[in-house]
Amino acid sequence: MIPSLASRHSWFEATARKRIAGLLDPGSFTEILPPAASTPSPHLAKLDLPGAFDDGIVIGCGQLEKQPIFIAAQEGQFIGGAVGEIHGAKLVGLLKRAVREKPAAVLLLIDSGGVRLHEANAGLIAISEIMRAVLATRAAGVPVLALIGGSCGAFGGMGIVAKLCSAILISEEGRLALSGPEVIETVAGVEEFDSKDRALVWRVTGGKHRYLMGDCAMLVEDDVSAFRAAATAFLADWQEPAPSVGLLRATQRQLENRLTAYGAYRDGLQIWAALGVTNPESVPLLDRDSLVALKEGLPT
Amino acid sequence: MEKLNFQFESVPALPAADPALCGVVGSGNLEILLNAGDAPNLCVVEIKTAARGFADTWQAVIGAFAAAHPAGGTRIAINDMGATPAVVSLRLAQALAEYQGGVQ
């Protein structure tokens, strides 16, 4: 058999705990609020639903190549990784601690559809708190990395949180957007967005598209050790910049130019062609290395 | 949701320092948290399950587990989203093995 296929440990498939275990230095992880010290969300119980001890998020401290790291991982299998009161507070708490203790980085392993509707108000406010806490952490000089490659991607409020991070590392399987295709289909019709056309969904929201457009810093193979290597490499070269008008001005210009250039398009294929990709239809089937090479060769 | 409580006599498990967690609360799956219990010959179980009306099945599945494995002196907490008995049995075996550091 093909050995590289046998030994892969898919990030997409792994649970939150397995992702952390594979990402950090072996044995270095200490969980904060472990399951045995936690109780499931009483809000879910009120709605007659069993909760999870960790409320769908694992937080704690560990090391990445011997550097001290704070880490949080959402569990996409539990109610779509959605943010409820406890879930959100754990993440806010971790980020607040990061401001004080200044680890080398905070890694957010996002796998979430956004706000947990069963506790929608608490979830929405919590996401707002997470947004501010991410920016406070970065302002304290601690980089915050978003790692996206789980089955739920990063949608809704967590899509916004991801874009507030220092950088996003994403796999081809990862998705990053605001509204889910199903929501758009329900409201605007199947002609607007056919959520069952998965190739289309990925051409609009998927990791390759986001990477080609520069919304994500790195495209990573769907493999736990590839994410580990990518995070290590990124942090080695990264100095968290102080927040400044200059930086945001530059982003503003870039976003405005992008909107003018591509605002009318409705499919990744059109944008890739406009970006200068000679054979856009081939993009979805390119492997990770070829796609990275393709991006490097694009006219800027 | 239904809450169920059982206890079964069982041969004492190897006492362990750390609790063990297996599985994820997701469709057709469950999480099992295995803690040290008080009575060395008892396996005490608390279940919260999304599927109502299967108390007899739970009792049979966990009873069979407690009879076949040394599970005494443990407290087992389960959050379930409709796992089948096959999955429950598998997770119980995994959790106990992890709790005892790989010994079954």
Place this chain on the structure above:
Amino acid sequence: MNAPLPRQWDSLRQNRGRRLERAASLGLAGKNGKEIPVDRIIDLLEAVIQPGDRVCLEGNNQKQADFLSESLADCSPERINHLSMVQSVLALPSHVDLFERGLANRLDFSFSGPQGARLAKLVQEQRIEIGAIHTYLELFGRYFMDLTPNVALIAAQAADAEGNLYLGPNTEDTPAIVEATAFKGGIVIAQVNERLDKLPRVDVPADWVDFTVLAPKPNYIEPLFTRDPAQITEVQVLMAMMAIKGIYAEYGVTRLNHGIGFDTAAIELLLPTYAADLGLKGKICTHWALNPHPTLIPAIESGFVESVHCFGSEVGMDAYISARSDVFFTGADGSMRSNRAFSQTAGLYACDMFIGSTLQMDMAGNSSTATLGRITGFGGAPNMGSDPHGRRHASPAWLKAGREAYGPNAIRGRKLVVQMVETFREHMAPVFVEELDAWKLQKSMGAELPPIMIYGDDVSHIVTEEGIANLLLCRSPEEREQAIRGVAGFTPVGMARDKAMVENLRDRGIIRRPEDLGIDPRMATRDLLAARSVKDLVRWSGGLYAPPSRFRNW
């Protein structure tokens, strides 16, 4: 004594001539490539089909003559009515429309799939008369006996200027249908996806075809055999390990068929890993009657598989199949030739094993996929999942099974017919039951037989997460029942087992638990699967497999 009136011996031919004349009088002579303009299709159908005709509408679990079906349903019930439909599958809404709109009132078929609930309702309202629910081979057989079509409406990939047809990789049922119709005075009308000057190969000669029509869009093909490895569970991996070690290896099964489903997909994906580690490469699973399952790609690439003959093709597999012509049956043009009738025959007579899943099984081992309120039928499983008493050639697997069933002096072997099920389906529905829903369904349908898919006396083994029951070794109905209860887990019928008897069966090796097979359930992880996603399958295929959009997450 009066002389008998002279019998007319060519009434079918004359009748056929009159139908063609009616068409010609409407300007529908089908001159160039027997071509009919697409907007005259209803005129044509109303001209050549007569009330009371037997009409074969091509369609099966994959390829559908969907345009012709919709067109027929749009015909006037005043012109066309009392049709007796013969068709493999009742799958499209337009298939049911024929009955609801009063064009047809009788149906002989094999299975119904998504339209099962609508069909059951029509039956209850007595608006449809069901002749029988057949197996594929039975229905094909009856095309040549007493259910020969007057008109066949078929689907082809392409026609040339003469009216020759190219059927593409999804040849499927077409040869059987056309042969029966064209040689018994019937009329054959084909919808085609394209017209070509030169066909890649001729699958149906022009003089067996009366009319061709270029369909507005290509005929629909369902990617029915694509199973996303991401959905295979640990329990399915465990059962697959047991099947490989306890049955495939034990009997040395080389020639086989797999049913559709994640249970068997798990086996296919364990061949390059678990089975290879057991040293089974070249010893099992070399020759197949099987649709080109994408999940078989890793086993093919690993050298497990020598030959695969297919009932039909599978969406996205064409380039891969063409590039692996040593394995698949392909034409000189490079594209695959499938044939349901021949592959079913291979499955019935030339395979040593069938393994599949079911929704329900009773204590006699009878299994059915019929559930209340839905009439589904069987397709090919009953042909492959039965022990053919007409078989005469021996093989080690067949002989071993025969000796287990009939003793050391057996004068025949035995096919292995394996049912592989988790004891509970989703929503905690038990698979093992005291009585199949099929019996209630029989009453509500007013049918003469309950819709049983595989009869218990054909079943040789049952695999569940709890173990393997070898029914060949049971020596009485009581033993058989306890063997089934003994692997029925925590279902009510499983819990009602006679514990002492089950332990006795286990001591005799009739029931084998995972630990009896040397399998630790905790080792049953998805890591054992050679591919864990559709993308992995694409990688294994070297990029040749192009999965349909809905199976992609990239």
Place this chain on the structure above:
Amino acid sequence: MKLNDILDALFPAGHTVRVANQVITGVAQTAQGTVAVLGTTDAAAIDHAMALALSGYILDTLEQHPGRPLVFLVDTCGQALSRSQELLCLNGSLAHLAQCVDLARRQGHPSLSLVTANAVSGGFLSFGLMADRCYALADAQVRVMDLKAMARVTKIAHERLLELAISSPIFAPGAENYRRMGGIEAIWERPSAGLLEAALGQGARADERTEDRRIALGAERGGRNLAAAILQTVDSALAAA
């Protein structure tokens, strides 16, 4: 209530505001001096263009008028729902807007937002909830999703949700629920210059601006009781990287 009536009530000393593409930008006079007024109107579905118009105006204010307070008027039904918007990473433009509001805070611009009519999910997150404090008019609709849609998505009966909405502020729409949970500072019966000036005055305390106090507030008000305890536990847990 019409936008102009709201503006007149909030800024009797005068305001110069322009509305383009449902985006409000301009200035107004208050007792604390000139403030920047910006936001959205007519239940805007926030898209790239709107988000960038707002963020551009914030950056202009930061560059040209250091320290000038920002007053956001929030009337949004959420984010624009379309494929072309998502294709260009709408969450990115909303994040950029949020980042501009956050930078304003760091650079000493007090900010507050007032929900004038609707505040829904993504649109609300990107600027309303990013301000130092958020207020809402009494008849404002604040929510993630209406209960009927929520019933569909969560597969919990609508009647059951209606029933629970009475006893639990945790998921039911309504400004008062957000106030009890600390997300909204206070509810104003009507737009009032007095309330606005008092709120702006409060915002002068710098420590309160940089510290997100909403979790503590939710606990004080009894609407969000778990988060504060979790925060405390996480803060004191024995763990070291």
